[in-house]
Amino acid sequence: MEQRKNQKVNLDSLGPTVLSAEEKINWIRLSRAEPIGPITFFELIQRYGSAGKALDDLPEITFKGNYKRKFKIPTIEEASQELEEHHRIKADLIAFSESDYPEILRHIADPPPLISILGDRKSLQKQALAIVGARNASLNGCHFSQKLATELGSYGYQIVSGLARGIDTSAHQGALKSGTIAVLAGGIDHIYPRENRELYYSVAEQGVIIAESPFGTIPQASFFPRRNRIIAGLSLGVIIIEAAKQSGSLVTARFALEQGREVFVVPGSPLDPRSYGANMLIRQGATLIQNTDDIISGVENLGKIKPVLKQQEKKPESQENSSFNKENNAKMQQHILDLLSISPIGVDEIIRECHFSTAEVMLALLELELAGRIHRHPGGQISLKG
Template sequence: MKENTTRPLSAEERLEWIRLIRSDKVGPITFYKLLERYGTAAAALEALPSLAQRGGAPRFRLHPKDATAREYDALEKAGAKIVAFVEDAYPPLLRHLEDAPPLLFVKGHPHLLSKRAVAVVGARNASVAGRRLAHQFAADLGKGGLLVVSGLARGIDAAAHEGALPTGTVAVVAGGVDVVYPKENAALYDALCAQGAVISEIAIATQPQARHFPRRNRLISGLSRATLVVEASPKSGSLITAKMALEQGRDVFAVPGAPQDPRAQGANQLIRDGAILARSAEDIFEAIHDQISPALKEANHIDFTVENTKIADPVECDEARGELIESLSTTPVSVDELIRNCQFSPASVATALLELEMAGRLERHPGNRVSMLYDT
């Protein structure tokens, strides 16, 4: 659960948020669990070593303060802005994700992130016709008042950004916000920084790696009311973006193509599986016309500035931890189910799970599920 009110972060808080999200075993979901439990990043950072120790780890590595300061300074030197989950500039639809990034790093114009958005994605080895279609779709979507989101890859992504540059487009990248990838899109990257925006949740100066792209894809779909796939092979990363969009409760559109073209097989399969066929931008406008008001469930309010007072005593937490270790396996199970099947309070279970996670013995999964890690 994450708060749905906004407030600006101070410079000191920004440093603390960076340090917390960069600390060992702290991902976005755990970040919010810690702030829900302790109220502030500073309090969570102070508690992490003892949490890990109670969970069975002899030591815990907090992200170094000097490394945090260097990252903060590098962001400023690169001209990147920090947008926190609790701030007005944070993209409204992205807040609905369970694993929404606590911090986004933005080069360009952060105000664009508040616009209603549609993602346009597709094949890197796109055909000339596919690139032309992506460019036209993006231009028409932009003229209709929508922000076009894509991933700055070659092919369909680049064509979509180029088509929407005059009206507003955002690139989500799989490395640091200052890293141009692929190099052939350097001019487009510069244009996006000048006229649109480039965003990332990954530390500045980080080179893109294979494991970063699924994380990047969830942001592309998470920013957007709908995702349009123009061309995609059966193993295209664009299909991962489409799958994530569906899991996030968003619409998926696809442009049909010739059955003989491998680059059309992914989009054709999406249509066969229920994606909305898109012939032009009008099909997208028609489908989302009635969705001006967000149809997605609002997140429950949690005040991240106040420590949660519903906390069990250490003895009860110790007992809960022992029972959880016995009950859990490598198969993910719902936290709600764990609470229903034990005699301990939700606060005790939540604290014990945090302790096991910080000790590297437990893994969190989407849908508020957890599993044990027996190989650590």
């Protein structure tokens, strides 16, 4: 199956290192600020060198982008409280720039700046495979999921899944002895579904639980695709067992392809609606698998995941702004808005249409995004915010 490539910010200079207590709090504040997503966060870090300096300049940046609403940034006290709440349940917050952050996750297009972890953090540095599938899975599907997880664990692979009902639950259960990683859609303290409470604590004790959402966040439907990108991002490959036409597992498969991962699919009966999406992936070129050996032969040559794009060279600050002023910035922002519609187009295309340097265009895009006037899409695309 053809693997897609996403535009990616050059993050090599950000890790691994040790953040000071003050800068850790600043990372929490910046990453939790209302309009800031992962890509924007790292663009700010690259431009200003630290979260603290970026926070100092946010009011000016949003003013330039004509941001109309009050900009919501957590206070130092609120960020400190979130860190304390993690420690209260023996969890921790790991920043992208810290050594415990999963190496493989660093190389996706939009890695989370911070992840909450509960359990054995060393598990995050081991090679892993994801197993995902239907929540209303068949008994045979659950048995096969558990069998694959156990056998792949015997080969030394951690098993990643989403702690959901059905296939996810069986995968975690099969991998408890060898190591498993559960990725949550809500905060690290919110067990979902509640029926998996016992499994949650078993995974925390024998593996590791991670979450991108802030502590205390109740999972919502829109959070699950973000969760799925992390499941794929932590894995060398994704194994699909029973996926219906509109299954969230298909979203995980799409992220896997965009991140350069392998997609393996267990075929199902054409008479079973739970197999429609899985069989469709096979028709589109995913690797059909029937046993553990099929998976092992498919991943043994993958090795370490590499960054998916050549990194861009960063110009010195003085060169970026030497011929730029507020009037030019305002004109360029309007020109960019005139070029955009609600249909996404590539950032590279915008840069070609503007008569300014790449750095200046990227700064204008950053200001417009923080002002809530444009929306960023996967694959380096942007559109007007609808």
